[in-house]
Amino acid sequence: MPHADLIERARDYGTRAHQRIDQQRKYTKQPYDVHLKAVSQLLAEVIDDPAVIAAAWLHDTVEDTEATLEDIRNEFGDHVARLVGELTDVSKPSDGNRAVRKAIDRAHLAGASPEAKSVKLADLIDNCRDICTHDKGFCRIYLGEMAALLGVLGDGDPLLLERARKTWRKHAAGVGLPGELLDDEASRTLPVAPALANRVPRLFIDAFTAEAVAEPLTSFDAERRALAVAELFTKRPRTVIGIRRDGRIAGYARVADLVQGTCASHLHAFHPGQLLPASAPFADVIQVLTRHKQAFVEVFGQVGGIITRRDMQKPVVRMWLFGIITLTEMRLTQLVRERFPESTWSGLMTPSRLAKAQALKAERERLGQQVDLIDCLQLGDKARIVISEPTLLDQFGFESRGAAKQVVKEFESLRNHLAHAQDIVSHHWAQIARMARRLEVHYESRPLDTVAGSQEALR
Numbered sequence: 001m002p003h004a005d006l007i008e009r010a011r012d013y014g015t016r017a018h019q020r021i022d023q024q025r026k027y028t029k030q031p032y033d034v035h036l037k038a039v040s041q042l043l044a045e046v047i048d049d050p051a052v053i054a055a056a057w058l059h060d061t062v063e064d065t066e067a068t069l070e071d072i073r074n075e076f077g078d079h080v081a082r083l084v085g086e087l088t089d090v091s092k093p094s095d096g097n098r099a100v101r102k103a104i105d106r107a108h109l110a111g112a113s114p115e116a117k118s119v120k121l122a123d124l125i126d127n128c129r130d131i132c133t134h135d136k137g138f139c140r141i142y143l144g145e146m147a148a149l150l151g152v153l154g155d156g157d158p159l160l161l162e163r164a165r166k167t168w169r170k171h172a173a174g175v176g177l178p179g180e181l182l183d184d185e186a187s188r189t190l191p192v193a194p195a196l197a198n199r200v201p202r203l204f205i206d207a208f209t210a211e212a213v214a215e216p217l218t219s220f221d222a223e224r225r226a227l228a229v230a231e232l233f234t235k236r237p238r239t240v241i242g243i244r245r246d247g248r249i250a251g252y253a254r255v256a257d258l259v260q261g262t263c264a265s266h267l268h269a270f271h272p273g274q275l276l277p278a279s280a281p282f283a284d285v286i287q288v289l290t291r292h293k294q295a296f297v298e299v300f301g302q303v304g305g306i307i308t309r310r311d312m313q314k315p316v317v318r319m320w321l322f323g324i325i326t327l328t329e330m331r332l333t334q335l336v337r338e339r340f341p342e343s344t345w346s347g348l349m350t351p352s353r354l355a356k357a358q359a360l361k362a363e364r365e366r367l368g369q370q371v372d373l374i375d376c377l378q379l380g381d382k383a384r385i386v387i388s389e390p391t392l393l394d395q396f397g398f399e400s401r402g403a404a405k406q407v408v409k410e411f412e413s414l415r416n417h418l419a420h421a422q423d424i425v426s427h428h429w430a431q432i433a434r435m436a437r438r439l440e441v442h443y444e445s446r447p448l449d450t451v452a453g454s455q456e457a458l459r
Contacts, residue, residue, distance in 0.1 A: 214305030
């Protein structure tokens, strides 16, 4: 494949993947590919390796979009996929608070190749400039995390490393951080955010686990003839099977590949990031399926189950998502009651929406129910009332009402698809993945907010 073609294909793939979920830079609202372009240009100035520059265009694709590492491997080959995998965070929501998760991801990067570390250096440079220009509060947190990362990226390109250190010192001076932090070993474990009391009902984090959705992984001995195994699935389709060696499942194979030789010749080793205990919460399951086509479930130390995105359509997952939405609506109702007493919120409603709420209230009262008018509002109505107040808008992390309204619209769409038993994976996977990824983070750091209270949680 010509070098220029590889880079151009990666540019197109990465740009389109982020466009499909309408991802933007948080502060400037520019299309996300502005960041990808900046990272790739920084690398192109010092590295003449098309695979590395291609990885720069793709470095956030698995983490943020619907694409998996398998998709990247199929499109760009093993080398680019390996680099993207090294650049993709491996921590899960259940691993702990932000500081713990950052330490896990930092350890993952410490073992990455020099090429991947170079991409990360360029990523840090561009992110640091953006964050420290637009958000002085979070800038201090980010600089602490960046200092720790620079401590494990020494194998990256030396010119980019020095440029990253200069960028750090410039912005650290701007917020009053001492320059020697960069060389302080303790900075690698800086606490980056205080852990506040966790007041979320743990039900929706701990009680819904991988074993509730996993399917048994059908397995065969490695010596079995591949074509004979494939013929077993002509009437009961499977995409993946387990391969046994010495009585234990040692890896997996794609049924579509079983056209010749033995099963062993098509064996793929389990990626550590694909393995989950049966007790793993749904948030972890969704995190794995954001990066891989399959998640494999371990029982008593051995892989015995498989989960795909198709399993996320199951009733128990839909019930879990509905639970999160219910918690969100309860919190919105509470905020409207607190901030807009005596139904003063009604002036923020359009006449038609207010009339619908009043009609519903009258009907419920006719049926003998005792309800307040606020209880007859739709979720979207409550959300729009809340985000009309600037202090709440800022509290929830939105830069503008327009951005908040878009998130509310997407949230309502997910709720409606759930209510009408429609496909949620095809239409809302990126949104579900972000919701799951930020669920425990959000409850850990904001004791009174629900998932709807943060742009990161819903977008």
